[in-house]
Amino acid sequence: MHVPDDHAPRSTAPAGVSRRQFLTTAAAAGSVVTIVPRHVLGRGYQAPSDLVNVAVVGIGGMGASNTRAVMSQNIVAICDVDSTLVDGRLARWAQEAGSGGAPTAPEARRGNTAAAGSAWQSWDTTASQQAANARFAPGDAAAELQKFVSAAGRIRRYADYRAMLESQQDIDAVIIATPDHMHAVIASAAMDLGKHVYVQKPMAWCVSEARHLARRAAETKVQAQCGNQRHSADENRRGVDYITSGVIGEVTQVHVWTNRPIWPQGLPRPEPLTGDIHSGRLSQDRLMQAAMSAIARNAAPPSTLSWDLFLGVAPVVPYDPIYHPFNWRGWVDWGQGALGDMGAHLIDFPVWSLDLGLPTTIETTSTPFNDITFPLATMTHYDFPAKGRRRAVRLTWYDGGFLPPTPAELGEHDRLAPSGGILYLGTAGTLLCDEGRPPRLLPASLHNQTGAPKERLARVPHEQHEMNWIRAIRGQDTLSSPFSSAAHLHEIMLLGLVSLRARSKIEYDGAAMRATNNLSANQYLTRDYRQPYRL
Secondary structure (H helix, E strand, O other): OOOOHHHOOOOOOOOOOOHHHHHHHHHHHHHHOOOOOHHHHOOOOOOHHHOOEEEEEOOOOHHHHHHHHOOOOEEEEEEOOEHHHHHHHHHHHHHHHHOOOOOOOOOOOOOOOOOOOOOOOOOOOOHHHHHHHOOOOOOOHHHHHHHHHHHHHHOEEEOOHHHHHHHOOOOOEEEEOOOHHHHHHHHHHHHHOOOEEEEEOOOOOOHHHHHHHHHHHHHHOOOEEEEOHHHHOHHHHHHHHHHHHOOOOOEEEEEEEEOOOOOOOOOOOOOOOOOOOOOOOOOHHHHHHHHHHHHOOOOOOOOOEOHHHHHOOOOOOOOOOOOOOOHHHHEOOOOOHHHHHHHHHHOHHHHHHOOOOOOOEEEEEEOOOOOOEOOOOEEEEEEEOOEOOEOOEEEEEEOOOOOOOOOHHHOOOOOOOOOEEEEEEEOOOEEEEEOOOOOEEEOHHHHHHHOOOOOOOOOOHHHOHHHHHHHHHOOOOOOOOEHHHHHHHHHHHHHHHHHHHHOOOEEEEOOOOEEOOOHHHHHHHOOOOOOOOOO
């Protein structure tokens, strides 16, 4: 715990047991271990087990949202390769606290009530969610922000996660929200030191990294959560309950789509153009290169950015402002494109509800792909074999504006939400889970006659994905999205990119982690790290 020396709390851990050992035991034992409440210790003392010391690696974007969600804990360190991002975020939080502390909302939890006049009835918050909420107070976001801002001067800052892990011994848990290519190496290093980890989706850049992280989480027995926060949402779990109820019969097809990318893709490197753009035929590629050369800065990185640390495990590429921040998602070296960004949210639920194993064949088609940035749009077919009583399933992914056909049951005035969704086709009906609306059975008559499904899944208190991780560390809850299942989801998702990069259909032997029909595709299941990085 990070407190002034003259207010150091007394430890409730047994003599000879460190605070970290106590937290580790609590996390491993779950509800068997009781966290000692502060009132037992007397006024003015706080049990070491009450708060978790959290370090954050990557404070821009979702890293800020994740940090905001755990400000009830001790934020003891912030690490980011770009100090401007840290300064800006701390300044915004200070301004927010000064204006009353109204919380900056994280990514909206999906699952709003049905629109007025809808043919589909809507159901109240599930009884399971209400019961889960009653277990814990939701927290006071404004007070937590005020506390954080008042203590911000004591937070240690780093550019290099390795220096942070080596020098700061009071860290219990690490949030990792860097660009995708650094997730695995940072999480692995933290777990090797016995620290709990929360890793933003996608949890890994390639299949071998996902398997490694799941294995290390099991070996180190830390609480390792994937940051696909929609996994903890009540309405999303209701969608799973619909499928497992069997109301739409046997599902044989699933369609999943997103409006991503919302960042540049399909681009060449920002390099100077060679030759005269006006000589000869003007191809699309030549025109794109001319456009990129026009915006190329050929500038050194700002003094506030460590470009070498940003590159990390990836190959050396000269700096250009087009890459950072945010736009890295579209570049193959660092991101995973639309599929990596949204697949962990959307493919998650069919994998979960249908108990899908690994696909045996995967085939991705796309708009032109130059191996440097992901294409503007892709479509991927995943074929999953039959399992037990479940039939074989084909799951199709769409991004970049591609959409599945609109079901006739929606009617002429309703359309699939272009932002994203999931469509399950069963032998007795259809389930539509599109963004911004609760799950709906099709046709509407089936939905209204069936009513809300039986609640088979437990719910996460207040749908707080990050606090679920904190409570798991303290032995008060079980993880919503542990690496043991998240790695499987990510392997499925990332195989679509293997097919894209291999430019071929993949026949996959999951047990051997091997493409059997195109041996050259196997190179895309893993990656060689730039020295001195290693898992």
